[in-house]
Amino acid sequence: MSFLLIDEHKLAKQVIQNIEQNEIAIAVANLRQQAKTSDDLPPAWLLHTADALENNDWSILSEGFINLDFIGKNGYFSIVAPYRINRQGQGHVALSAIYGKMHGNQEPSIDQLEHLSRENFGTLGQPISRNLSFTEIASCGNVSGENGEAFIVPNGWLFPNSICGPALNNASQQQRRFLGSSRECIQAIFEPTTANLLLDPLEDDINSDRYRHIDTQVHEAGHASGLGFNLKIEQNLFQNYTYAGIEEWRADSLGFEFAASILPAQEAGKLIAVNFCIRFGLDAHRLGGMEDVDVYASLISLEHLFQNEAIYVTKNGQLALHNLSYPGLLQAVELHRTQALTLTRKELKLKHLAGFFYLYQIDIHPSTQSIFQGLIIDRCQGIWSQLQ
Template identity: 45%
Template sequence: MRKLILTEPKISSDEELNIAYQIIWSIEHKKLNDAILLLDRLSEGRQFPQSWIQATKYALKNEDWSVLSEGFIKKEFIGTDGYFLLIAPHQLSSDKCEVIKLSAILGKVMSIDCVPLKDIEEQALNIFGKLLQPITEIIPITCVFACNRFYGENSEAFILPESWMIPGSLEGPVINNMARHRQRFHQVVRRNIPRIFEPDTANLLLDSLADETIGLQRQHIEYQYHDAGHATGLGIKRKIQDNLLSTYWFAGIEEWRADSVEFELAIRTLPNAEVGKLIAANFCLRFGIDAQRWGGYDYDTHATSSLFNLEYLFRSSALCIKKDKLALRNPDYQSLVKAIEMQRAEAVSITREELSLEHPTGILGCYHSIQVHHSTKEIFRKFIVGASEDMQEN
């Protein structure tokens, strides 16, 4: 009988991480030949999937990123201990243009409990009868080291699959940089929300994310439910591929629709006490960050989505103006759930209408039904955007 001999990897785990650092440094300084040699060395270890590292080396050497498609879609770039090294051209839409840069991120997947996707999917099927695309998985990560798009104060927190210039990447997962989300909460959201809302409402929203551990978990869970909302109706992948969201306004409606379906799915799958806090977490992002984006609702998709949320809060009479700030009439989580009933019902109706269309372009007619009153726009400018501008001037 042959004796089984277990061979040790040629390099240790610590050495592998050090090499990964060096690879990213080489890419940032445009020393691609050095990065290729280092990738060859990295493939001798066990911390990262060897097939992925070899494919990355080939892609970098030959500028053929199609070799990464299958591994990215199937999440085969993640090692057994959760570490991963992603290197590819990445497209980021800045304030005025779109730029593609070769970028890299060394990260580790975090363990965060969430309602299983199959349970969320089951409820989506109960509501709409069918799903035309799978729910995209959101992978929560901590960023160990990165360059270009994923490093610094303006780095990406929510890395969309289609932003990678890897053929077919739209079918892959979202990479969710949770440390960046927490940073934005502390540096931006906690500063903006009290400027926009009176104290009781501001505290209600901020308390949903205040605790570091629970807040981090809730932020991730909220993003996962949001992407479940995108999977309903015609599905976000079909809409992107068929260019059905060609204007910021239609794309903003899609974001608002995903938020609203998210709330419907959360009500059906989360404990009652948790639903209002998830809605509050969503409003922290929409009003505290997205509403302040450059160009506002005349240009930016996410700012426009925030405007729709504001419109429906006023339609439901849940929101009022109090002492020159916005205020929930009943600042508690149970009332917050009731406050979004109207937009939930509207979004579910539109989503069902999408599924009954004879041709996908009919979605434009569905979305034209969403209107915003002129007074809502004025309130948005004065009490949401204006509040943050006044703060910056002071």
């Protein structure tokens, strides 16, 4: 059995290599061979993938992706399809492939989060997207490496209705990024005690993957709340980086609210630490600068921290939290939570969708923007330039 598993891994990796080298016909043949012999990958999904590649018809994969038919009985999965990423305000599409194994994370439950959303807003804009964390075995294209996506959003896949499928959180890539540049950035941006508080949950060998998983799952619950992310995409409401950035910040902040409802303050605070490490240690340094969606979301988060008087600049020119505890981190995002709740309730009361553009406006104080540029972006430029 172990030899069969080794052979399966080898053939699955070979398909990834075929895609990377644009050997489409060979990849199709290998996928069909896999379908005959694989015990860990679903044969029907592999055959559908081969057909989609051969005919350049990606609609074949839609139903299976939404229904999670791409995952085998032991958690192994493979996806091959065009995937779109946004960099410097531009969309880039590449045929991409990922082979990995899903984790068994099941908390919090989707039912629990959907109940919380209805409890807060009286309705749920859409079903909450399931977040699936996985360990990567091989990858290529826009879902691979430092310049690819570690959090693979469903609507990035270019087949119909992909937005209704799961988000995929690449724990392997997240950990690689954290152990390198992201951790260095957090240590450069924040004074040592604050930096240690933020980094400790991600340095927890036992729980770090769990914290990342819950953070992304409550974030997805935030997107589903209100009018719902899907409707906003369908109605082209994210017409520039500011609207999309506010949506990302709103999803973060509602995620904090949901975490506070389902977890003790100590644990909820650790999720916020994980979020800050991602936003300030990774997202703030994307190549698009201030006009990148995730950079702008990070800037909005910093603005609310200052407004909430939760953070200050030390004499050494580093950022520091006033309350150095995980319950204190939960208090630090109190304004995030209340403002996001208010924004979401207002969007549900819109009589015309055109009002969305007036509603989704957040003023950033010039001093916040200056601090963000100087103490976050510029300070880490040398760290990130080593990777680019």
